[in-house]
Amino acid sequence: MRDETRAYRLIEFIYQAVVEPDAWNEFLAELSSMLGGAAIQLSLRMPREIPNPDDIYRVWLDEAYHPVFVKHAIMGLGWESMDADLLRRGFGSAADVLPASDLTTRPLYLEFMKPQDLAAEWPLCHMIAMEGALPLAGVIVYRRENCRAFDASDLDLLDSLVPHLGRAYAIHARLCGALRASDALTEVIDRIPTGALLVDGSGNVVLKNRSAGKILSLEDGFSLHRGQPHLADPRENRAFRELIQETVRGHATQGSATGEVMSVTRPSGRRPFSLMLGPLLAPPPDTSTNEARAIVFIADPEGGQIGATAVLETLYDLTHAEAELVRLIAEGNSLDQVAAARGVTMNTVRSQLKQVFSKTETRRQGELVHLVLAGVASIQRGADAKD
Structure with a gap:
């Protein structure tokens, strides 16, 4: 009979790992212990991505043998004849369709399993996701030599984890997609020659591009004070602060969708910065104040607008x-x-x-x-x- 408390703990690790990937190591260590010291490999490759070693987690398996595993995966691991739909719905073993004696003569066993003291029996497998007809993410569970045999309760435990692994993978894939999109957008705004700063509901800067960083580094009339944009001229700064508050609270004047504009005096006597402040799309009523509400554009008329000829x-x-x-x-x-x-x-x-x-x-x-x-x-x- 399985320990329900430990089983629930496994599920906690699964969802924790969505945002804290290191939790997969804790998940595998706990699962291995519950399976009598099994060796386990978890692969979480994302769709349309090149295989990344960081997407693979393992316990009681030597990373040095992973290239050997990859070689045999390309040639065929032996359980390709199993029903893929069954492997997506739960855990299965090639022992259901192939004799154990067949394994001991295969290069997979001789070159990958035997050197790592893995038992001469087909592992338990589950496909978390596929890309076309090819496995994309999955779990492989090997019994180790001198460890107890797997029984029906072990298979029940593994099958109980299947829906959670699928949900966690789907959430993780969406988060990775969102992060890639965010990185791409950050790269886009970093290439814009005009400085851009996103401001939250409290007036704090939550993101700035490189051009804004260069203008801030000049320390010439435009700076950050306690995380908020600040103008050196007191009169201009008061007007600017009022504009920010009106904008982030959604009370910007009519026509301000295109932006409120002002000149920013520079103590150096150089030509003033040009500044424009405008609201972003109106957030839902329950949106937290630390999300971007407004954008500040600032341009240096004396800065190089053309980087290369x-x-x-x-x-x-x-x-x-x-x-x-x-x-x-x-x-x-x-x-x-x-x-x-x-x-x-x-x-x-x-x-x-x-x-x-x-x-x-x-x-x-x-x-x-x-x-x-x-x-x-x-x-x-x-x-x-x-x-």
Whole structure:
């Protein structure tokens, strides 16, 4: 008769492992003990992912033999002839369809099981998930030499865990998908040249992109104070704090869906930062205050908006010199400043600008700057975004 308290503890470990993967090790250790010291392998590979060693948990099995197992899994473990539907519904053994004597002559036993002191009998198996016709996640339970034989109560215990393993795997797969989506979105906002900060219901920053981090590192009129955005100018800061409170409480003025805008004075005397604050989608009434409610965009007119000229060269068939000219103009430099920065004459600058107008089909500097900054040239590439 199985210990119900320990069985419930196994179920607790299963759901704990959804958010704390190390709990799978505790689950396997407890399950092994209840099965008389069985060796167990648990595979939790996610759909459409390359196999990852971190997705495999084991007890009483040597990790060094895993490549051997993989080799035989590719060639065929021997229990492929078993009914896959039955293995998805519960635990089964190839002993139901294959003789034990057949196992002892197989390379799987000779190269993987025997060296690890696993008994010469077919293991118990359960498929948690499949991808097409191939196993994706599952559990394999081996009896070890000199350990007691499995009995009907062991199989009952294992089968009682099947629905919980399936639910936990499904939840884990959804969480992994959400984390991948979150990582991808984070990468996207990190490539935007404008600083972006997400603010929660208490006014605290819950996420910021790299561009915002660069502006904060300047310590020039825009900072974080106790985790909240802060402007150096007291009058501007009071107005900004009021706007944040109105926005996160859902009382933003009409038309603010496009954002409230303001200039941020910089103690250095450089051109002010441009700031826009807007609400995110209205959260449900019971949403916690630590979820993002508003977004703050902040731009440095003197910051480099074009990280590399190679994109400009490719998009508009510009020479390197012409692309460098466009980059400097887009950053707000006058033609005199461009000439001085590049060490060329004004005639050279004007001649190159004429070529740029022709290639980009623009007529004025303002039109050229808008074309460049509104296009993909201002989006940072992966390597550039991490600088």
